[in-house]
Amino acid sequence: MYLPDHAWPDLGEYFERESLALVPVGSTEQHGPHLPESTDHVIAENLAREAADRGDYLCTAPVKVGVSTHHMQFHGTMSVDPPAFRDYVESLTRNLTAHGIDRVVYVNAHGGNMQHLREVGRRLREDRDAYAVEWMWDESIPDLVDDLFEHNGPHGGPKETAMLMHLDPENVHEERLEEARDGGRVHLEDGDPTIHGARNYYDAIDNSPNGVFGDQTDATAEKGEQLFEAATDELVALCDWLDDRAFDDLMAKPHVD
Template identity: 40%
Template sequence: MNLSEATWTEVRDADVDAALLPVGSTEQHGPHAPLGTDALTAAAVAEAAADEWTDADAGDSDDSDDSDDAGDRVAAGDLLVAPPVHVGVAEEHRAFDGTLWVSPDTFRAYVRETVESLAHHGIDRVVLVNGHGGNVEALAEVARRVSRDDATDAYAVSFTWFEAVGEHASRMGHGGPLETALLRHVAPDLVREDRIEEGRDGGSPRWGEWVRGVNLAHDSDEFTGNGVVGDPTGGTADLGETLLDRASEALCDVSRAIVERDR
């Protein structure tokens, strides 16, 4: 179920197991990929997971070695996909036009209060589906605070899609092969194909400026001329399909675990 497309009565009458809250950013992704890449990819993974979530599959927890300890909650309904959060913690990209950001405090408060709104309606299991590296620390803190707050009576975890794609995760970069691949699969019209090589040639092979394990660079323009890290030419649509399958499958597993878990 997509919350933005549903009516309030449909939400009231729905059997919702958990909510997926896509969280992204509006920031540069090189000359070839849109500013909204992080929110677009997070939402695509969330929608794919919701599509895969069936009553029969969700109710089958026999494959888990510790299923006997999962508590008395049993997944039997739908995953609700909430509207994406489009602006995140992205000041590191401030040198590039169009990038938007908020402070970590503002971001944490916004995400937390969104989760609390869902919990108010009885949707008390939430996965924060993240598509931006700069959000990781803040989202982990939000999930902890929500889950420890007895007044909220909710449980949340943070899930970053590009960390859940197996051996491909090491190729992440920024506007590089993974994001370009997923965009080519789910939103090909938004990829500027005539600027892919420009992205590769003006980018950096590595994120940051490292000395003895310390990153000396605070902003991305200190090490990449056009915002790209990695080689986007290797990001094929076929790879994007694989990434979506792996990330959505992992998201279903995480969702099932929090639904069946005691808080």
């Protein structure tokens, strides 16, 4: 059930029987010369909506702009400051609790959001308002990702390229896949990301001239479909697990006596 598509009287039945919601969270940022800036929020929304339909859960409208300060050197990247992002997502989630939601899955597709979504989840749990957990699609299926691609790339690589070939092929510039590979970094390590134990970068451009990593030419729509189906299965399983838990069991344990 996709919340924005329904009139309010028709949503009451869901809130009477369920207390779980999926919130898609992505970004609007550069993904190299071959992918649209919508990549992350397209992936997040499609996964959240598909899992909601399969599991009979509620999916909210997506959060399309995240924390992307590390991509600001590239045209069009949109970003919000981390405190503003955290406060916005927290406020949005507290709005859901007013309707009876007490467990939330942030269906995330952008690495820059991860730590901030975790912090929001901690705040909500400490207040006993909700149990909100951050879920990152590729981290749910690491073995499949490794099996499908020799050089995954942490950003704009073949896994995201394959997903977009499956979900939004009209906005993938397949004629630029070699350009993406040859103008970026196939291996993150080639950019000397660590010097004497210190991370030697803050922004994507510090390690990749065109902002992406991995071998994009290894991506296909068929591989994207495999990723999408496997990640959706994991997301539905997570929602079912959360749905079965007693609320008190999800809250913080008491102080040790």
